[in-house]
Structures are given as C-alpha cells and as structure tokens.
Amino acid sequence: MIPRTPKAKLDILRLLAQGGFHSGEEIGKTLGISRAAVSKHIKGIHEWGVEIFSLQGKGYQLAEPMTLLDAERIASDTHAPVMLHPVIDSTNQYLLNQVDSLESGTTCIAEYQSQGRGRRGRQWVSPFGANLYLSMYWRLEAGMAAAMGLSLVVGVAVVEALESLGVADVKLKWPNDLYYQDKKLAGILVELSGQAGGAAHLVIGMGMNIAMSEQIPGIDQPWVSLKQVIEEHENHPLRLTQGDVDRNQLCVAFINAWQTALRDYEEQGMHGFVERWNRIDNFLNRPIKLIMGQREISGISRGINEQGAVLIETEQGVEAHIGGEISLRGL
Ligand code: ATP
Ligand code: BTN
Numbered sequence: 001m002i003p004r005t006p007k008a009k010l011d012i013l014r015l016l017a018q019g020g021f022h023s024g025e026e027i028g029k030t031l032g033i034s035r036a037a038v039s040k041h042i043k044g045i046h047e048w049g050v051e052i053f054s055l056q057g058k059g060y061q062l063a064e065p066m067t068l069l070d071a072e073r074i075a076s077d078t079h080a081p082v083m084l085h086p087v088i089d090s091t092n093q094y095l096l097n098q099v100d101s102l103e104s105g106t107t108c109i110a111e112y113q114s115q116g117r118g119r120r121g122r123q124w125v126s127p128f129g130a131n132l133y134l135s136m137y138w139r140l141e142a143g144m145a146a147a148m149g150l151s152l153v154v155g156v157a158v159v160e161a162l163e164s165l166g167v168a169d170v171k172l173k174w175p176n177d178l179y180y181q182d183k184k185l186a187g188i189l190v191e192l193s194g195q196a197g198g199a200a201h202l203v204i205g206m207g208m209n210i211a212m213s214e215q216i217p218g219i220d221q222p223w224v225s226l227k228q229v230i231e232e233h234e235n236h237p238l239r240l241t242q243g244d245v246d247r248n249q250l251c252v253a254f255i256n257a258w259q260t261a262l263r264d265y266e267e268q269g270m271h272g273f274v275e276r277w278n279r280i281d282n283f284l285n286r287p288i289k290l291i292m293g294q295r296e297i298s299g300i301s302r303g304i305n306e307q308g309a310v311l312i313e314t315e316q317g318v319e320a321h322i323g324g325e326i327s328l329r330g331l
Contacts, residue, residue, distance in 0.1 A: 023059035049127025065242035091135035092205035135205035157261035171282035183224040278303035
C-alpha cells in the first residue's frame with residue numbers, strides 16, 4: 001500500500017537535501033504553509049528516522065548529507081521499468097499485490113518503508129533516505145522448485161556488482177545475507193506470490209544499509225553501513241561531493257546485475273554459481289551451527305552444492321541442508 005503522498009514532508013526533505021540551514025520561515029514561504037506546520041512536518045520527518053539539527057535563529061539542517069533517489073536516472077541506465085515510491089509499507093508487498101499486471105523485471109524502490117520485513121515476518125529497519133530498499137518482480141519459468149537457487153544467485157550478483165564498483169571484502173551468509181567483517185550489511189528476501197501454468201511469480205527484495213545512523217533502534221545483531229565499508233578510500237568512486245554514497249549508481253548496478261544473473265540462472269541453473277558463491281562465502285571452512293526449529297547442528301561450513309543447499313561437515317561426514325526454516329550462525 002502506498003500511503004497518501006506526504007508531499008509537504010518530501011518537499012521539505014528536498015529543500016534540506018540541498019545542504020546548509022533552512023529557516024522555518026523560508027521553508028514555510030517556499031511551501032506556502034505556516035511555521036507551525038513546518039515544525040509539525042519536521043517532527044514527522046524525524047519519525048521516519050531522519051536526524052535533523054534545529055538551531056535557534058538558523059533553522060533546520062540534515063545531520064547527514066542526503067542525495068535523494070532519482071527514478072528517471074535509474075530507469076534511463078537500466079532496462080527495467082522502475083517505480084519510485086518514496087514512502088511505502090514494503091516494496092516487496094507492493095509488487096506482490098500486483099504480479100498479474102507486471103512485466104518480469106519490474107523494479108520498485110523506496111526511500112522509507114513503514115513495514116519493511118525480513119525472513120519469517122521479522123522487521124527490517126528502514127529509515128528514510130539512509131539505505132536502499134529495492135524489489136524486483138521475476139517470473140521464473142522453471143517454477144517454484146528453482147526458487148531456492150535463485151535466491152542465492154541474486155546475492156552473488158550483488159557482491160560481484162559491489163566488487164566491480166571498487167568495494168572489496170563483502171561476503172555472503174547462506175541463504176541470502178551480505179556481510180562485511182562479520183556484520184550484516186544487507187539482507188535479501190525472496191517471496192513467492194503463486195504459480196500459474198508452471199511459472200513461479202517471485203518478488204526479490206533487498207535492503208542494504210548505506211549510511212544508517214548508529215543510534216537507530218530495533219536491530220538485535222551486529223550490522224554495518226556501506227559508508228563505513230568505503231571509509232578508508234578517500235576518493236572512492238561511490239562517494240558524492242557532499243560525502244554521501246551514490247545510491248542511484250548502486251541501484252543501477254544492482255538492477256542490471258540481478259537481471260543478468262537471473263537470465264543466466266534460467267539458462268544454466270546453478271552451474272557456475274556454486275564456485276562463484278563459495279569464493280565469497282563468509283563462513284567457508286569456519287565453525288558454524290545450523291538452527292532448524294528446536295534442532296541444532298554444529299560443524300564446519302563447506303559452502304553450497306548445485307541444489308543450493310548449505311553443506312556442513314560433522315563427525316558423520318558432509319551433510320546438505322536446505323529449506324526456508326534454517327538459520328546459520330557463526331560459532
Ligand atoms: P536468518 O535469516 O539466518 O534467520 P537473521 O537474524 O539475519 O537470520 P533475517 O530475518 O534474515 O534474520 O533478518 C531480520 C533481522 O535482521 C532482524 O531480526 C534484525 O535483527 C536484523 N535487521 C533488521 N533491520 C536491519 C537492518 N537495516 N540492517 C541490519 N540488520 C537488520
Ligand atoms: C533479511 O535479511 O531477512 C531480508 C531483509 C529484506 C529487506 C528488504 S528491503 C526491500 C524489501 N522489502 C521488504 O519489506 N523487505 C525487503
């Protein structure tokens with residue numbers, strides 16, 4: 001669901017995104033609203049997770065620089081229909097609601113999700129403008145059985161796309177989390193809307209932390225933002241003049257990488273992807289445990305197989321495990 005367009009808040013954010021201080025009076029004049037209304041909207045923007053400094057006599061300023069997403073630019077550099085909804089409940093849910101009328105490859109991006117979700121209904125923390133929330137609808141002719149492999153393939157595509165943009169050392173945690181130095185950078189959620197005539201209607205969604213405030217509540221595991229990952233490189237190509245990270249360039253790169261990987265997967269299945277996965281597996285040859293409901297298995301991680309199952313070596317030998325209810329944890 002797209003909430004009623006919060007036009008005034010978005011207009012204020014566009015003004016503040018230009019940088020510097022903007023007085024309540026100036027904002028009010030530009031938008032044709034009172035200063036009291038400006039102050040109310042600033043509170044609402046704060047509730048979206050945006051930090052704003054407010055200084056007597058000077059006005060309001062963003063705590064962190066922000067370059068907003070630009071749907072036109074993204075659409076012109078990709079071959080996918082791209083929909084930008086700055087404020088939405090969940091980009092995955094938005095596409096799931098309308099798979100019947102979508103072209104395969106259609107992408108939805110947002111600046112803020114009020115009900116971003118992870119696996120098994122867990123919350124995905126989605127403050128405004130700080131991260132990427134990107135979903136793509138894909139019609140998979142091979143049907144549901146092939147969906148597991150597909151969810152691994154898109155993770156490989158994202159890490160490789162980051163590498164080609166000069167971001168090294170991002171790794172994968174089975175089945176589809178991105179890690180940097182054992183901290184969660186991004187999560188991927190593949191959801192199935194149904195099957196028609198053998199084809200599966202899938203929505204692939206990714207949330208990647210780009211410049212999230214360290215004070216953000218609600219995350220109960222170590223996490224990292226891409227901004228920190230590229231911090232050592234002063235002139236990193238993803239850095240914009242204000243110092244923030246170029247989310248538009250990242251969107252283009254990820255959409256293109258997903259489309260290529262999904263087509264390759266449809267033609268060749270997991271062939272070739274197993275080696276690509278294992279090269280960037282965060283836990284390869286490290287001690288791990290697999291949690292399956294009440295059951296836990298500890299052993300050494302040995303990557304994945306051609307079915308997309310995770311391999312764990314125990315005293316009984318190497319076992320393959322697959323299924324949406326499994327969680328992998330490092331030991
Ligand atoms: P697994 O998928 O292996 O069961 P997980 O703990 O990563 O493990 P997910 O459902 O994949 O679980 O992701 C949801 C979890 O991710 C939330 O419970 C929360 O701890 C964490 N999380 C939520 N938002 C973010 C975010 N923006 N960045 C990093 N982690 C987040
Ligand atoms: C996970 O690690 O559990 C997966 C998190 C997936 C989050 C993304 S953000 C874009 C898309 N919309 C959602 O509601 N979830 C996914």
